[in-house]
Amino acid sequence: MQPAPQDFGSLFDADTRAAISSGLCIQCRGAKLLCGKARCPILVRWDSMMKTAPMIDRLDLDGSSPPGVFVGRFGYPKVFVGPLVPPVHGDTRILDAPEEWVGHSMEDIVRFRSTLVRGMHRVHVRDVDRAGRIVDLTRELALGTSPADVEVGFERKPRGRVVLDDNVQPFGPSAPLRRLDLGTLHTDQNLDRATSDTDLRAKEAVLDMYGRGLPVSKIQRAFSVGAFGIEKNRRFVPTRWSITAVDDTIGKDLRETVKTFPLINEIRIFETIGFDDRFLVVMVPRPWRYELIEAWYPNTLWNPLGREVVMFGDHEGFEGRTTYASIGGCYYAARLAVGEALERERRQAATVILRETHPGYIMPVGVWNVREHVRAALRQSPRLFSTMKETLDHLRTRLDIPMERYVRMSEVLQHVIYQRTFDDYSPMDSRGPLS
Numbered sequence: 001m002q003p004a005p006q007d008f009g010s011l012f013d014a015d016t017r018a019a020i021s022s023g024l025c026i027q028c029r030g031a032k033l034l035c036g037k038a039r040c041p042i043l044v045r046w047d048s049m050m051k052t053a054p055m056i057d058r059l060d061l062d063g064s065s066p067p068g069v070f071v072g073r074f075g076y077p078k079v080f081v082g083p084l085v086p087p088v089h090g091d092t093r094i095l096d097a098p099e100e101w102v103g104h105s106m107e108d109i110v111r112f113r114s115t116l117v118r119g120m121h122r123v124h125v126r127d128v129d130r131a132g133r134i135v136d137l138t139r140e141l142a143l144g145t146s147p148a149d150v151e152v153g154f155e156r157k158p159r160g161r162v163v164l165d166d167n168v169q170p171f172g173p174s175a176p177l178r179r180l181d182l183g184t185l186h187t188d189q190n191l192d193r194a195t196s197d198t199d200l201r202a203k204e205a206v207l208d209m210y211g212r213g214l215p216v217s218k219i220q221r222a223f224s225v226g227a228f229g230i231e232k233n234r235r236f237v238p239t240r241w242s243i244t245a246v247d248d249t250i251g252k253d254l255r256e257t258v259k260t261f262p263l264i265n266e267i268r269i270f271e272t273i274g275f276d277d278r279f280l281v282v283m284v285p286r287p288w289r290y291e292l293i294e295a296w297y298p299n300t301l302w303n304p305l306g307r308e309v310v311m312f313g314d315h316e317g318f319e320g321r322t323t324y325a326s327i328g329g330c331y332y333a334a335r336l337a338v339g340e341a342l343e344r345e346r347r348q349a350a351t352v353i354l355r356e357t358h359p360g361y362i363m364p365v366g367v368w369n370v371r372e373h374v375r376a377a378l379r380q381s382p383r384l385f386s387t388m389k390e391t392l393d394h395l396r397t398r399l400d401i402p403m404e405r406y407v408r409m410s411e412v413l414q415h416v417i418y419q420r421t422f423d424d425y426s427p428m429d430s431r432g433p434l435s
Contacts, residue, residue: 036299037362056087056117056158056173062151064089066096067144067185070118070171071224073238077126081225081236082119082134082177083141085150092147098169098368099215102376106275109365110170114162118174119152125236128226134180141182142225143191149183167240167329169366190214191222198231205229206249216336217368220246240329243367247332254339255320259288261348267385268349269394272377275369276360280398281338281377282352282391284416289350290338291315291412292331295401299359309401315352315411333371341378352412356399388417 068084086092094100095112104112121138123131128139141148154175163171190212194205205228209219224242226234237245263285270281293313314325325331338351353374385391396403407413 037359059155059157060151060153061085061087061117061158062089062149063087064092064147065141065144065150066092066094066116067141067146067148068096068116069138069142069221069225071236071239071242072120073240075122076238078122078124079236079238080120081123081131081138082121083138083150083152083180084116084118084171085152086115087117088115089149090147096169096217096221097215098217098366098372101368102274102372106362106365110162110363113170114172116171117152117158118163118171119154119177119180120174121177121180123236125226128234128236134177137180137182139225139227140185140187142221143187143195143227145186145188148185151179151181151183152177153179165240165366166364167243167367169368188214188218191218191227195222195227198234200228200230202229202233203249206246207253210250216246216250216371244329244332247329247336247367247371251332251336251339252320254336254343255288255290258339258342258348259318261342261346263287264345264347264349267388267391268382269385269391269398270377270380270382271398272373272380274373274376275365276358277369277373278356278358278399279370279373279377280354280356280395281374282354282395282413283342283349283382284351284388284391284412286350286416288318288348289315289352289412289415290335291352291410292325292327292334292355293352293406293409294327294330294355294357295406296357297359311401311405311409313409329367330370333367334374337371337374337378340375350412350416352410354395354399354406356401358400 063086065083065085070080070082070084072080074080084096086095095116101109101112121131121134123135127135141150155178156175158173158175163174190209191214194200194209197205200208202223206219206223209222210216220239220243222228223246224237224239226236228234264283265285267285268281268283270283272279291313292315293311295309295311297309298307312327314321314327314331334353338353342349342351355370383394385394392403392407395406399406407417
């Protein structure tokens with residue numbers, strides 16, 4: 001079943017609707033790419049919706065949840081809580097496992113996520129243990145280790161667009177729930193233990209789960225359904241907030257550990273590219289500093305109508321920062337990846353990440369994109385340099401935007417270039433090793 005013509009426009013953002021209404025898309029029809037994007041956003045989303053729509057045109061749905069759940073934020077403190085259910089059975093873990101998505105195309109990610117139908121049940125965020133059977137089963141599902149068979153009954157047929165968000169992974173249509181039933185569910189023992197300990201603070205639970213090797217996405221999912229914390233303080237946390245909260249909590253802990261380690265011995269550059277998004281990670285032998293700078297080309301997601309590259313960023317010094325990063329959750333996702341890499345090596349460094357986003361990045365897929373691609377970069381062998389001049393010369397060959405613009409904007413690069421330390425000087429070279 002195809003979406004009704006009047007619903008078609010709701011599938012797309014305002015800029016795409018404007019292009020459609022102007023007649024530009026009629027001239028193009030996805031072939032000429034007149035909008036300047038590398039792939040047609042209409043065809044990407046429409047293709048995903050057309051694969052899903054015929055399978056969800058019903059009031060009752062059954063399938064294998066990855067497992068996945070979603071907690072909304074609109075109407076807070078009364079929010080919608082419920083499962084994510086695909087209309088298929090089998091091994092669906094890939095649908096909610098962002099740690100495994102690097103290397104897949106953007107179309108793959110949207111296809112994975114658009115098959116997940118969101119069931120919605122309104123609840124107050126503090127009613128973690130007294131909101132009824134649907135909520136109890138949703139919380140159980142969030143603690144699962146493998147796909148679980150789920151049957152749901154909706155009050156109306158699921159409808160809506162593929163939901164795209166810069167923090168949260170995409171998901172498909174939604175509908176209010178009237179019933180929810182679970183088949184056999186295998187619960188993670190560590191998560192179950194942390195959930196049962198009503199005297200364990202949420203921060204300690206998050207760090208304990210991370211230390212036991214649980215994927216960050218699973219910890220975020222459990223955090224969102226109020227599985228952690230002192231009993232009286234437990235609450236549902238909107239998914240987009242839980243993602244950043246967990247990234248921030250783990251990242252801060254890693255930072256404090258890394259600050260006790262000796263410095264790296266040389267300047268390092270790591271690199272990866274995904275979704276036409278280029279990440280250059282520069283580590284310098286200085287005490288902990290961290291910075292993320294993003295450059296968005298015209299015709300990219302957040303610079304759709306501009307004529308110039310737009311750059312912005314955030315940073316922190318040795319003691320961290322006291323305000324929320326203006327560039328949002330990607331700052332904390334990338335910082336977690338940096339902390340992990342340094343903690344593995346038991347070393348310390350000042351780090352700046354240069355993210356250059358080109359027109360192929362046509363839609364938001366969530367901050368996992370930043371976390372996992374920075375992780376991927378830091379698993380590669382780095383290029384090594386002994387001076388900042390060599391470092392900047394190499395970066396010029398890997399980035400399209402002149403390095404002078406990055407340096408003018410970067411607190412970390414300016415600190416390294418202009419703030420000399422005692423260790424910078426040696427009898428052999430008065431310019432120092434970072435000249």
